[in-house]
Amino acid sequence: MTPQSSFMVLGAIDRGREAELRRLLASMNDAPGQVDAGNAFRDFENLHFARLLIIEDTTREDIEAYGLPPRSYPTYLAFLGDVDGDGDEFLEDAARRASKGLREIFACCEGFIESTDLVAWMKAHRTPSAADYVNWRGRTVRSARENAALYERLQRYIDDNAGALADLPPQAAHATLQQFVQAEQSAGRLALTPENPTPFGWTIANLLHLIGVPLVLLLASPLLLIIGAVFLVRLRSLEKSDLELCQRVEQSHSDALALIEDHDVTNQFSALGGVKPGVVRLWTLSFVLLIIDYAARHLYTRGRLARVRTIHFARWVWLDNRRRVIFLSNYDGSLESYMDDFINKVGFGLNVVFGNGMGYPRTNWLLIDGCKDERKFKEYLRRHQLPTQVWYKAYPGLTAVDLERNARIREGIESRAMSEAEAREWIAKL
Amino acid sequence: MTRSQIEYDDTQGLVRFGFGALTEACYVLARVRSVAAARSWLHLAPVTSAVELDQAPATALQVAFTAPGLAALGVAPSVIAGFSHEFVSGMTEPSRSRRLGDVGSDAPAQWEWGTSTTVPHLVVMFFAKAQRLEGLMKDLMGSGWNEAFDELQRLHTGDLEGHEPFGFRDGISQPEIDWEQSYEPLGPHVTYGNRVALGEFLLGYRNEYGKYTDRPLIDADAASEGLPSAEDAPNKKDVGRNGTYFVLRQLRQDVRGFWQFIVNQAGGNFAQAEMIGAAMVGRGANGDPLAAIQAEKIAGIEQEPEVIARNQFTFDADALGVRCPIGAHIRRTNPRNTDYVGRPDALKRLIAMLGFGQNGLRDDLTSSVRFHRILRRGREYGPGLSPQDALAPAPPGEAERGLHFACLNANISRQFEFLQNAWTMNSKFSALTGENDPVVGNRQAITGCPVTGRFTIPASGRLRRRMSGLPPFVTVRGGAYFFLPGLRALRYFTGAMR
Incomplete structure (x- = not known):
């Protein structure tokens, strides 16, 4: 991260x-x-x-x-x-x-x-x-842009294959879309770059801040x-x-x-x-x-x-x-x-x-x-x-909610398996 | 406040009535030619008040002014400056056009009226029972009219018997004005209500925030003596009281284009086309909503069977838009939500307030509707055309048809403009993207999003269905912001108080 x-x-x-x-x-x-x-x-x-x-x-x-x-x-x-x-x-x-x-x-x-x-x-x-x-x-600029491209690519795929996809139950729809994205990635048409590791120094500083501020406030509370x-x-x-x-x-x-x-x-x-x-x-x-x-x-x-x-x-x-x-x-x-x-x-x-x-x-x-x-x-x-x-x-036309939706869609694409309920919720975002 | 104190006699009738029984109407847009003659015509004009008569009137007359119109009548600039920013700067100010979606083929430069030299000073609205309009106009315009005004346009109206030109029942849902000021607007509200504070529709009264909206408050002097005093500043005279803003927009409707597009989408199956149309509007052609009618009463919805069947519903139980698509016209124009989602108790409200209550993509995304209601007073124009007939190509020289959209509100930017900007024209409404209102949307590209002509129809437990390439069915032909004054304010404007 x-x-x-x-x-x-x-x-x-x-x-x-x-x-x-x-x-x-x-x-x-x-x-x-x-x-x-x-x-x-x-x-x-x-x-x-x-x-x-x-x-x-x-x-x-x-x-x-x-x-x-x-x-x-x-x-x-x-x-x-x-x-x-x-x-x-x-x-x-x-x-x-x-x-x-x-x-x-x-x-x-x-x-x-x-x-x-x-x-x-x-x-x-x-x-x-x-x-x-x-x-x-x-959420990096790169992921915001990649996720937006993923979203649009999925939209086009669903529109173009509406007939075949319309009757698929949620989990099957999820699996099909996952396969499609994997194929697109392999063909070099979509890039979904993995996150960089979180800088160690930042993690420590953040943790110290998380604990330190309340601690100081607590000590100073009287x-x-x-x-x-x-x-x-x-x-x-x-x-x-x-x-x-x-x-x-x-x-x-x-x-x-x-x-x-x-x-x-x-x-x-x-x-x-x-x-x-x-x-x-x-x-x-x-x-x-x-x-x-x-x-x-x-x-x-x-x-x-x-x-x-x-x-x-x-x-x-x-x-x-x-x-x-x-x-x-x-x-x-x-x-x-x-x-x-x-x-x-x-x-x-x-x-x-x-x-x-x-x-x-x-x-x-x-x-x-x-x-x-x-x-x-x-x-x-x-x-x-x-x-x-x-x-x-950096990303004209995209709202914060667009970015959130796209990120959640990507999370779904990258999650191995989904329960029926999770898949239902996920496909409703598309 | 008791009923007898309601100032119906100082309020123009249009605020209280749509004059539905007066099936003929003509809105005359004019500019002041002679100040003296204009004032004297307006002074004598029998403007109809909101008092309910024992016998319904056969005619009615209403007048409203733009900011340049008030100036042309000689109203002092300092008084005009007391009205809201949006009224003063007008509907066609460039950034406003962007917000309203009046760009491309809807841009003011393309309008028939309402821009530069065609900005009206006032609109005079004539209403009459069948066959009576011509006589009324002749009578009232007989003396002094031509000396007083230059006419810009006569906006004729038709009567499609409660339907708008595409063929859908119209004017079903209106807010109920709390004339008695009996309802307590101050929140938090956790259930949707249809009763709205008087100050949302009339200036000079408390609004949904319990506050007063911008309007000119002036010192008492000989000229302003007859004006009411301001409730919130008793030593000032209130020019706005019992008046409101009147938004008028001429919207051309491409009825043939609409039906041809959806019948084509339905593969020629007319019954299915009607279903698509219903999904786009959120109601069937007969006005029945797609959302389920609830048993629980809604404040401000009359307990008449017909009203219940058409209006006693919210979208709460249909969060995914499976019954009524999220982007359907009536769901955009009135999302029927309230201050908090899911009727939380005090503790849950606190949790929600701190941002930890809802975590779904669409949860709590749409602004509470009670701050964004409008009273619609539109009338259609042009010849009627049935959906079946609309499938035939247009004969040469066919007359234009559409809607003279009109609405009343006390705060144009928070009510009409918000609704237009954040809801109908917004291609990002409620976490959607790439689609504006399926019926009235302009389909104009926005920065970064070339497409706004999709329409998404969610399906239960399946991938959504979607229509693409919706053309614009509605084109703006003109528009302006007017002030519809109280009757004492009208006398003040016409100088009769001097």
Whole structure:
């Protein structure tokens, strides 16, 4: 099993070169925000998603509304992606194979000059995630593509041989399809590459994390309980008075975002927000993100983030000394259905995270209400959303559920024998 | 709230009635020619309210406006900006067209009306009993109409006696509006219900989230004095209250293409073709559902034998789609599910909420339907054509036929657009792939998926059957988002309150 990891290279844009950078990024696309089909990302067989994003400081208004001293943040360029294997190794590989393009892009960042060592610079500018979510641990780009090819090949075979296959009982149908796939593999028309062994170091690290985090929390629990109680009292009073900033967004802002959406069944989402002032909010958010990261790493590794099944990858990243957070995700369907899923299925989870963000609709006991005020929540999200300049997806047209179905079909193809009930369930996926 | 307080007298009748007894109707799409004349015509127009009369009326009149239409009438931009984003930016905004599936031959550039210079300002809907329509229109358009408006189109309607042009019984399933606001929308809901919060269909009332939808709230002044106050902001006047959004789309139906395709699929066997048609729709031509009728009552489904036989069902017992295919039209447009799968108790709900309840491929995949209901008010147009006659080639110059699809909803993006985008046009609906709605789907390729014209018919304990190469049977010819105001708001728009 090859574990996935995320990377994000973050650099401050040289103000004088922002316009040039925007033109350069736009030239990589064939539709607004959509990287063109012949792009260099495609050459990387382990790259699931990637984006180039200009992070403008859109939090100033919120900071002022909260009565905090104004801060001026740089405009950043973020290059981020989700890969099979190690993030640093990917950056090294990228520097080897796409040096010219990357140098041209990063040359628009402060401190990047002709003699800069690209790999060292990218590594030095890597910004880690506070929490990472992967839809399906171990599903590589290669397996996603191979499984999709397997699915389509099986579909064609079943369609072409409908007469002969229609009356086969489940187990016989399974066996027939298995034989067909084996024949296709032998003839070199289908490839189903076996998984790589799980890196030993990763297994150990993951195990230590699995045990270590609860252990530390358990040891610290007497202290945490006291802090927790104090925090809860404080948060309860804060959440009653914290400012809501959910006014309608400008039509031009929502139209500009919509322009780059719904070109594929999957969309990108980037949202930037300021953390509410005070140490209580900061620590609460840090703790919540720790829990989310833990849950995503050890519990939600097979296609579901709580009830949501449409997120391919997601991450939360601290910016500017934990004063701001950026949330980045790749999800299936339109933004409207994404937000509805959020509200109706994981409202509690959203509230406990984003409730610490400036302007979020009012929560009740941290978990309740908040996003249930649909209108305010949708305006809040749109207000904090940033347009992504360049976006890449390795498997156009495939949703996370497609990938899951294809993987389950492959599991069936590769399992020696099935009970009648298992075979019934399996053929219903075809 | 007691019944007497329901503001039927301030609500246009179309929200409450389909005017089914008024079998003739014409929707006139127009642009404002003279503001003063338009206001005065609208002021005098006898717009029908939702009050139930002792004697059913012989005629009815309804009006609705697009955002440019409100501007043309002189409504302040700040007021218009208070309506929802989708109403303000309109049906043909490019990203919206992608979401609605209005691309390729359905793209706005191909439309007869509703794009650039053919965007209507308003639609005036005339309804009448048989033989009365012409007289009604003549009477009402007699004075001042021509000075007031430039007509873009007259959308004529026909009456196929409760059937849509392909020949299937239509308009069977509608949500029941909770006019009395007696039902508690706040969840969790574990059983499917057909009663829906008033705020899903009228602005200014609480919706399924117990909240209010976007609409303009303005300061009280001389002009707005006659408007109702906002429930959630009593010092503001509510321009939206008792009004709603009216979505109108002209859908051309290729009735010959439809029947010729499925009879061909059935190898010429007409009885089998009818079965295929039923699988595609999810109901037989007579309206009987393929899903099994349940004994248990469903809230908001009347206990009349005919209603029970057609509507007292869900798809819960047919998770694999063996009786009614997953992708069938009525299963896409109303999956009849609810907030949680399998009626969990509080503990199981908690487990489900954390994502550990369901593990099947299709489990819990479809959004709870109560947030996505629409009130359908469509009428068919063009001459009727029986399935048998449809097998013959079209005579030269044959008249177009189809449906003037119309629906009412308080939140266009969460109701009509969601339904269209996530359910009917979505080739990934409920873990399917490569197929959009077998009846109304556009068959347009999407990125990475060249094919959307399959239709899968699951079989019990056997490999699915599948039809491929479904052509589009429906083409969009025009469309727009309108606001169907309450009657006081209409007077406000026409300046009569000034």
